[in-house]
Amino acid sequence: MNWNNVIQGFVFLATVILLAKPLGTYMARVYEGKPTGLHVVLGPVERWIYRLSGIYPETGMSWKGYAVAMMLFNGIGIAVVYAFQRLQAYLPLNPMSMQGVAPDLAFNTAISFATNTNWQSYGGETTLSYLTQMVGLTMQNFVSAASGMAVLVALIRGFIQKKAETIGNFWVDLVRTTLYILLPLSMILAIFLVSQGVVQTFKPYEKVTLLQPVMDSNGASVQEQVLALGPAASQIAIKQLGTNGGGFFNVNSSHPFENPTPVSNFLEVIAIILIPAALCYTFGYMVRDKRQGWALLAVMLIIFVPCLWSCISFEQQGNPLLSSLGINQKATAFQPGGNMEGKEARFGIANSAIWAVTTTAVSNGSVNSMHDSYMPLGGLIPLWFMQLGEVVFGGAGSGLYGMIAFAIIAVFIAGLMIGRTPEYLGKKIEAFEMKMASLMILIPPALVLIGTAVAVILPQAKASIFNPGPHGFSEVLYAFSSAANNNGSAFGGLSANTLFYNIALALAMFFARYWLAIPILAVAGSLSRKKIVPVSQGTLPTHTPLFIIFLVVVVLIVGALTFFPALVLGPIVEHFMLHHR
Amino acid sequence: MIREHVKPAIVSFLLLTFITGILYSLTVTGIAQVLFRERANGSLIYRDGNSIGSLLIGQHFVDPKYLWGRISSTSPVRFYAASSSGSNLGPSNSVLVDTVKARIEALKAADPDNTSPIPVDLVTSSASGLDPHISLAAAYYQIPRVARLRGLSQDTVRSIVRKHSYNRFLGFIGEPVVNVLKVNLDLDSSKKEYNTNI
Numbered sequence: 001m002n003w004n005n006v007i008q009g010f011v012f013l014a015t016v017i018l019l020a021k022p023l024g025t026y027m028a029r030v031y032e033g034k035p036t037g038l039h040v041v042l043g044p045v046e047r048w049i050y051r052l053s054g055i056y057p058e059t060g061m062s063w064k065g066y067a068v069a070m071m072l073f074n075g076i077g078i079a080v081v082y083a084f085q086r087l088q089a090y091l092p093l094n095p096m097s098m099q100g101v102a103p104d105l106a107f108n109t110a111i112s113f114a115t116n117t118n119w120q121s122y123g124g125e126t127t128l129s130y131l132t133q134m135v136g137l138t139m140q141n142f143v144s145a146a147s148g149m150a151v152l153v154a155l156i157r158g159f160i161q162k163k164a165e166t167i168g169n170f171w172v173d174l175v176r177t178t179l180y181i182l183l184p185l186s187m188i189l190a191i192f193l194v195s196q197g198v199v200q201t202f203k204p205y206e207k208v209t210l211l212q213p214v215m216d217s218n219g220a221s222v223q224e225q226v227l228a229l230g231p232a233a234s235q236i237a238i239k240q241l242g243t244n245g246g247g248f249f250n251v252n253s254s255h256p257f258e259n260p261t262p263v264s265n266f267l268e269v270i271a272i273i274l275i276p277a278a279l280c281y282t283f284g285y286m287v288r289d290k291r292q293g294w295a296l297l298a299v300m301l302i303i304f305v306p307c308l309w310s311c312i313s314f315e316q317q318g319n320p321l322l323s324s325l326g327i328n329q330k331a332t333a334f335q336p337g338g339n340m341e342g343k344e345a346r347f348g349i350a351n352s353a354i355w356a357v358t359t360t361a362v363s364n365g366s367v368n369s370m371h372d373s374y375m376p377l378g379g380l381i382p383l384w385f386m387q388l389g390e391v392v393f394g395g396a397g398s399g400l401y402g403m404i405a406f407a408i409i410a411v412f413i414a415g416l417m418i419g420r421t422p423e424y425l426g427k428k429i430e431a432f433e434m435k436m437a438s439l440m441i442l443i444p445p446a447l448v449l450i451g452t453a454v455a456v457i458l459p460q461a462k463a464s465i466f467n468p469g470p471h472g473f474s475e476v477l478y479a480f481s482s483a484a485n486n487n488g489s490a491f492g493g494l495s496a497n498t499l500f501y502n503i504a505l506a507l508a509m510f511f512a513r514y515w516l517a518i519p520i521l522a523v524a525g526s527l528s529r530k531k532i533v534p535v536s537q538g539t540l541p542t543h544t545p546l547f548i549i550f551l552v553v554v555v556l557i558v559g560a561l562t563f564f565p566a567l568v569l570g571p572i573v574e575h576f577m578l579h580h581r
Numbered sequence: 582m583i584r585e586h587v588k589p590a591i592v593s594f595l596l597l598t599f600i601t602g603i604l605y606s607l608t609v610t611g612i613a614q615v616l617f618r619e620r621a622n623g624s625l626i627y628r629d630g631n632s633i634g635s636l637l638i639g640q641h642f643v644d645p646k647y648l649w650g651r652i653s654s655t656s657p658v659r660f661y662a663a664s665s666s667g668s669n670l671g672p673s674n675s676v677l678v679d680t681v682k683a684r685i686e687a688l689k690a691a692d693p694d695n696t697s698p699i700p701v702d703l704v705t706s707s708a709s710g711l712d713p714h715i716s717l718a719a720a721y722y723q724i725p726r727v728a729r730l731r732g733l734s735q736d737t738v739r740s741i742v743r744k745h746s747y748n749r750f751l752g753f754i755g756e757p758v759v760n761v762l763k764v765n766l767d768l769d770s771s772k773k774e775y776n777t778n779i
Contacts, residue, residue, distance in 0.1 A: 053592035135602035142601040200613040226663040234609040251665040254708030256637035262755020328698035335718035341705040345714040348756035370667035471671035493669035
């Protein structure tokens with residue numbers, strides 16, 4: 001037992017749970033249009049946006065109208081981010097003279113950022129201009145998260161309203177999320193990050209003289225080091241908070257300019273999970289039964305905590321191949337020990353594993369260590385968390401609406417078992433809701449498994465694999481699990497910047513996002529129209545320990561059974577090969 | 582239904598781009614450049630008015646009289662800070678074992694008498710390829726070698742290492758580490774104390 005690992009994990013979780021209530025309350029007040037302290041400053045800005053855009057904030061939308069507005073807005077986002085990348089050579093704020101991005105890569109990146117996935121086939125500091133990062137990508141970081149949260153709020157209204165034809169106004173939900181929630185939090189976090197050493201500048205890359213000259217791969221002597229810079233902190237703050245995950249630099253938050261100290265790391269990893277955790281409380285607050293929000297948070301934590309502990313343990317055990325070389329992998333007061341390949345010294349095992357598990361349970365996808373170099377079972381956990389459908393915390397908004405879809409399925413199964421009409425929060429769950437919830441559960445696994453199957457058959461796709469053996473299969477499985485659940489992290493050895501992967505993963509990201517969001521809006525519309533059934537003797541309570549455990553089991557069975565054969569072929573067989581040779 | 586949403590979509594997109602893409606980034610830059618000027622510009626280290634590195638970005642050291650850092654997998658040179666990269670070697674990849682073996686040989690060749698087990702972070706690649714730190718254990722392992730080759734006492738080298746080491750924040754967050762570049766800069770400015778062939 002390594003006590004420092006325990007303490008670091010505990011402090012992290014305690015901080016998240018402590019912050020969930022105040023932030024959750026604040027967000028609920030924003031969505032209910034109640035005054036908050038920030039309305040004095042931001043209220044006029046909000047009304048100015050409505051006036052110029054011709055938005056009538058009091059007018060509700062049908063679910064179809066809401067879906068059309070969301071798709072239109074996201075469609076413009078995809079087109080604009082594509083254009084920024086293609087044209088960046090002709091645009092300002094390009095001190096390093098970056099060329100236009102190739103069409104397939106630009107297409108992949110545009111969809112990636114609009115869908116809140118932020119899969120990166122490119123390296124930030126070698127591909128994109130400051131303008132593309134700052135205006136194109138940072139803006140999408142805000143609005144893709146806000147889009148997901150808007151869909152969640154529309155779904156919550158489905159439970160609150162009775163016999164209503166509308167589910168709210170997309171523009172109002174989008175603008176309020178951006179202005180009152182994401183912008184202030186990002187501003188505070190960005191300043192804190194700069195105080196730790198995260199760069200925020202428009203200067204070109206800095207040249208410094210090396211203390212000891214080095215040889216390049218051609219044997220020539222190199223005297224200088226070029227330090228990539230840029231307006232990074234502002235983008236990193238929202239990338240963490242908005243469950244985005246697209247790094248300013250290629251190696252994301254393992255880069256010392258993106259995540260320089262244990263303090264910046266602590267703030268960034270809290271920021272990953274803060275909004276998805278707090279939204280559970282927002283949900284309970286808005287449906288006027290806070291126990292319902294705590295129940296869903298409990299379900300998430302019951303799955304999260306054992307996986308967190310397992311991942312830390314697997315990484316702390318170290319690599320048997322290195323032990324046989326006489327390497328010291330034991331944790332002491334002077335070294336973290338364990339499997340340090342692909343990890344930064346300042347983060348060691350605990351902070352790397354906490355991040356890896358959190359970034360995949362939450363649909364964030366930023367990394368502070370290289371998941372490809374994790375031990376087979378240590379890497380299995382991030383992989384499996386994505387495959388669970390990004391419902392254990394999951395994306396901003398999207399995680400909780402996914403979990404609510406699972407709750408709908410759970411009450412349906414429970415209703416069948418006890419012979420009653422299933423209800424959730426006073427709304428009858430009928431054939432239409434079940435069909436839509438089933439889509440949510442079927443589409444991502446279908447995209448993952450079919451995509452992986454195609455990729456391991458096609459020779460040009462197989463050529464992208466970096467590590468040999470079962471680990472190579474894990475790389476492909478990880479890529480499709482990540483894209484088809486809108487996570488965005490990677491087993492980075494896979495050469496994903498190829499025509500096949502750019503197009504295949506872009507399509508997976510697109511369908512995984514909108515083929516789930518639109519059915520959820522349909523459920524919101526259908527639930528809104530229903531009357532509220534009063535609580536009676538026959539009502540199945542959905543806040544009790546019994547229901548919490550039942551929901552955990554439903555989530556696990558769907559996740560475990562769907563992917564178990566694929567996981568056996570990858571990480572599990574690799575584990576046995578490594579330990580029993 | 583689509584037509585009524587076109588104008589709100591386009592205009593709100595432009596306005597939100599202005600607020601979150603331009604205004605927000607510029608405000609953060611402004612505050613950062615006023616409050617934390619050095620850090621916002623890369624935490625550069627200067628000597629005689631020239632920038633000779635960053636506190637946060639490691640450099641490649643192969644000379645045995647310097648403290649060595651983590652293995653870097655960037656190309657075309659190690660610690661290439663214009664294009665960060667990890668090794669991405671899987672735990673069962675034979676290339677990983679070969680890389681570790683090569684590093685062990687290099688360490689043994691530079692210091693044949695050192696029989697202590699080698700700390701794992703000294704033989705593995707960092708995530709960024711730019712890691713400025715090593716663990717305290719990895720620094721202590723190298724002290725006899727550096728002291729011998731520079732004609733310094735081990736205590737002197739150890740005190741330099743301690744000077745540039747960082748404890749856990751509040752005693753429990755993060756890992757204790759040593760900044761390799763800072764130690765090497767200090768080593769270069771330390772005077773030789775005595776001659777020894779031990």
